[in-house]
Amino acid sequence: MDNNENKLTEISSLGEFGLIDRLTKDLPKVNESTVKAVGDDAALLRYPSTDVLVTTDLLLEGVHFDLTYVPLKHLGYKAAVVNFSDIYAMNGTPRQITVSLGISCRFAVEHIEELYSGIRLACEIYGVDLVGGDTTSSRQGLVISITCIGDAAEGTAVYRDGAHDTDLICVSGDLGAAYMGLQLLEREKVASAGMKDFQPDFQGKEYLVERQLKPEARRDIIKALADAGIKPTAMMDVSDGLSSELMHICKASKTGCRVYEDRIPIDYQTAVMAEELGMNLVTAALNGGEDYELLFTVPLTAHDAVSKIPGVKVIGHITKEDLGCALVTRDGNELPLKAQGWNPLQ
Amino acid sequence: MDNNENKLTEISSLGEFGLIDRLTKDLPKVNESTVKAVGDDAALLRYPSTDVLVTTDLLLEGVHFDLTYVPLKHLGYKAAVVNFSDIYAMNGTPRQITVSLGISCRFAVEHIEELYSGIRLACEIYGVDLVGGDTTSSRQGLVISITCIGDAAEGTAVYRDGAHDTDLICVSGDLGAAYMGLQLLEREKVASAGMKDFQPDFQGKEYLVERQLKPEARRDIIKALADAGIKPTAMMDVSDGLSSELMHICKASKTGCRVYEDRIPIDYQTAVMAEELGMNLVTAALNGGEDYELLFTVPLTAHDAVSKIPGVKVIGHITKEDLGCALVTRDGNELPLKAQGWNPLQ
Numbered sequence: 001m002d003n004n005e006n007k008l009t010e011i012s013s014l015g016e017f018g019l020i021d022r023l024t025k026d027l028p029k030v031n032e033s034t035v036k037a038v039g040d041d042a043a044l045l046r047y048p049s050t051d052v053l054v055t056t057d058l059l060l061e062g063v064h065f066d067l068t069y070v071p072l073k074h075l076g077y078k079a080a081v082v083n084f085s086d087i088y089a090m091n092g093t094p095r096q097i098t099v100s101l102g103i104s105c106r107f108a109v110e111h112i113e114e115l116y117s118g119i120r121l122a123c124e125i126y127g128v129d130l131v132g133g134d135t136t137s138s139r140q141g142l143v144i145s146i147t148c149i150g151d152a153a154e155g156t157a158v159y160r161d162g163a164h165d166t167d168l169i170c171v172s173g174d175l176g177a178a179y180m181g182l183q184l185l186e187r188e189k190v191a192s193a194g195m196k197d198f199q200p201d202f203q204g205k206e207y208l209v210e211r212q213l214k215p216e217a218r219r220d221i222i223k224a225l226a227d228a229g230i231k232p233t234a235m236m237d238v239s240d241g242l243s244s245e246l247m248h249i250c251k252a253s254k255t256g257c258r259v260y261e262d263r264i265p266i267d268y269q270t271a272v273m274a275e276e277l278g279m280n281l282v283t284a285a286l287n288g289g290e291d292y293e294l295l296f297t298v299p300l301t302a303h304d305a306v307s308k309i310p311g312v313k314v315i316g317h318i319t320k321e322d323l324g325c326a327l328v329t330r331d332g333n334e335l336p337l338k339a340q341g342w343n344p345l346q
Numbered sequence: 347m348d349n350n351e352n353k354l355t356e357i358s359s360l361g362e363f364g365l366i367d368r369l370t371k372d373l374p375k376v377n378e379s380t381v382k383a384v385g386d387d388a389a390l391l392r393y394p395s396t397d398v399l400v401t402t403d404l405l406l407e408g409v410h411f412d413l414t415y416v417p418l419k420h421l422g423y424k425a426a427v428v429n430f431s432d433i434y435a436m437n438g439t440p441r442q443i444t445v446s447l448g449i450s451c452r453f454a455v456e457h458i459e460e461l462y463s464g465i466r467l468a469c470e471i472y473g474v475d476l477v478g479g480d481t482t483s484s485r486q487g488l489v490i491s492i493t494c495i496g497d498a499a500e501g502t503a504v505y506r507d508g509a510h511d512t513d514l515i516c517v518s519g520d521l522g523a524a525y526m527g528l529q530l531l532e533r534e535k536v537a538s539a540g541m542k543d544f545q546p547d548f549q550g551k552e553y554l555v556e557r558q559l560k561p562e563a564r565r566d567i568i569k570a571l572a573d574a575g576i577k578p579t580a581m582m583d584v585s586d587g588l589s590s591e592l593m594h595i596c597k598a599s600k601t602g603c604r605v606y607e608d609r610i611p612i613d614y615q616t617a618v619m620a621e622e623l624g625m626n627l628v629t630a631a632l633n634g635g636e637d638y639e640l641l642f643t644v645p646l647t648a649h650d651a652v653s654k655i656p657g658v659k660v661i662g663h664i665t666k667e668d669l670g671c672a673l674v675t676r677d678g679n680e681l682p683l684k685a686q687g688w689n690p691l692q
Contacts, residue, residue, distance in 0.1 A: 058446035100404035139408040140486030
């Protein structure tokens with residue numbers, strides 16, 4: 001947060017509607033389906049003959065983010081992008097978001113503008129309209145609740161429950177880096193405690209920090225799949241960790257799976273950081289979470305086509321349900337998968 | 347909250363997905379537009395050729411509700427209903443909600459089930475499907491974020507900005523009772539401080555308590571208007587107080603207004619309570635808030651038709667913008683309206 005306190009504007013000096021006016025001034029409107037945005041009891045959208053997708057995320061200070069090292073603009077960007085990711089994970093296109101904020105009294109108008117600038121940047125980059133929300137004070141920390149609405153041509157949405165025996169399991173990008181970024185940020189936070197003008201050392205680990213603070217949603221993969229004529233049989237985004245998400249797909253689809261340790265995509269920086277921290281690299285990649293990559297299954301016949309998509313890797317296959325979910329290690333052993341991903345209720 | 351601690355289930359014993367499974371078990375599906383509800387990255391809705399309405403509300407413990415005297419079931423009911431009210435205020439029909447909860451560690455599964463039972467009851471009564479949400483722990487108090495999606499046949503939605511000079515201003519029900527209910531509950535809370543088995547005295551004031559704890563959305567008025575062939579020129583629900591809402595309509599519509607003090611509908615119990623507390627009754631009715639009544643404007647020609655609708659009262663008329671917004675008192679004086687309603691940012 002900005003420490004230049006003498007330039008800051010108290011939120012109470014604007015009031016709720018003054019603040020909303022300031023935050024939503026000159027909001028662009030890029031989607032035809034956005035008819036009426038901010039400024040009424042509800043937003044009005046018009047989706048002619050398509051399927052409408054709705055997803056929502058609640059982010060709480062102290063649980064989901066730490067303002068000691070998360071810049072407000074990045075936080076806003078990430079809060080929006082993780083919702084877009086959920087819409088892409090349905091094979092849809094995000095179109096609108098609503099943003100509700102609970103603001104503690106230590107925030108000035110400029111802080112909220114910083115947060116909003118990140119949200120607006122994400123909207124601009126992903127072609128999404130900000131159409132409404134709610135703004136209130138919070139007795140505790142910052143509360144961010146975002147709902148995203150998107151669309152998909154009828155019949156094109158992809159659920160979690162469509163995976164079949166022999167389908168290939170694919171994942172985009174690489175895994176575990178956002179989790180390692182979090183470990184790094186936490187370590188530097190501890191190191192900086194009580195020190196003024198502390199300069200955290202992120203050299204050679206920029207990718208980890210970026211994956212944690214500024215994740216992107218894989219719109220490019222959705223487009224590449226469509227261009228290749230591939231409709232996944234099941235899809236999710238990896239927010240709680242690969243292991244947990246795979247088990248969701250298998251449970252919903254009533255299948256088992258085999259994932260190969262040596263196929264799991266891991267970045268070099270992730271490996272170096274795991275080594276430094278003495279953590280098991282595969283465990284981090286399987287359970288780290290916040291990757292916001294796409295995990296999906298395709299029929300065996302799509303093997304060649306899917307293999308040609310840059311940034312997509314086949315990491316295993318779906319099996320019959322009674323075979324359970326397992327990781328096949330480098331030495332050929334099978335370890336049952338466990339959902340050890342981040343538990344937001346603990 | 348339930349004090350029978352020995353029967354309670356710790357939330358961590360179920361985990362996020364166990365809790366969600368338990369809360370969303372046997373969820374009914376009443377709307378055709380609900381295709382896929384809880385259990386995927388996003389809900390999927392299908393609205394053939396209609397307008398889609400989206401509204402959202404963020405409720406924070408200590409700001410919007412006090413669990414000392416608000417039963418969790420009532421809280422859930424109210425949290426859902428206030429969102430339905432926003433959709434009705436657009437002349438639409440609520441169809442789906444998503445519910446995000448931030449749960450502090452002092453809650454057990456049974457507490458959240460109580461809260462959910464109120465949400466589910468509201469959904470049942472108003473014909474709304476619960477289609478998704480997010481559940482997380484909260485380091486502080488209870489956080490409830492609800493988004494409601496509804497529909498309206500194309501061209502039938504009513505905005506705030508359509509009021510014209512000479513239009514009649516109408517309001518449903520009566521005003522100020524929910525605010526007086528809050529004063530009463532706060533008074534009894536203070537009186538009960540430190541006393542065990544304190545029995546609050548609500549005799550003769552049951553209506554006030556009900557208006558505060560269990561408001562209803564005016565679906566009946568929307569139906570009556572449609573049956574009478576009346577489409578309001580502008581409409582809002584009264585959540586922040588009549589005065590504030592009227593000024594929103596006038597600002598958006600670029601008009602002024604005159605509201606007559608002796609036409610403002612006030613219940614007998616509200617008047618008695620204001621007398622008891624030495625508060626100005628009209629001020630309470632104008633600025634109290636949380637009434638969730640409908641405030642709307644209709645053309646002069648609709649006077650006879652609108653007057654026949656039970657529970658609707660004509661309280662004034664729209665004027666040209668340069669005349670400003672004013673209350674005409676019983677003795678014929680004009681007082682400028684002020685938006686003194688509840689400010690969620692103070």
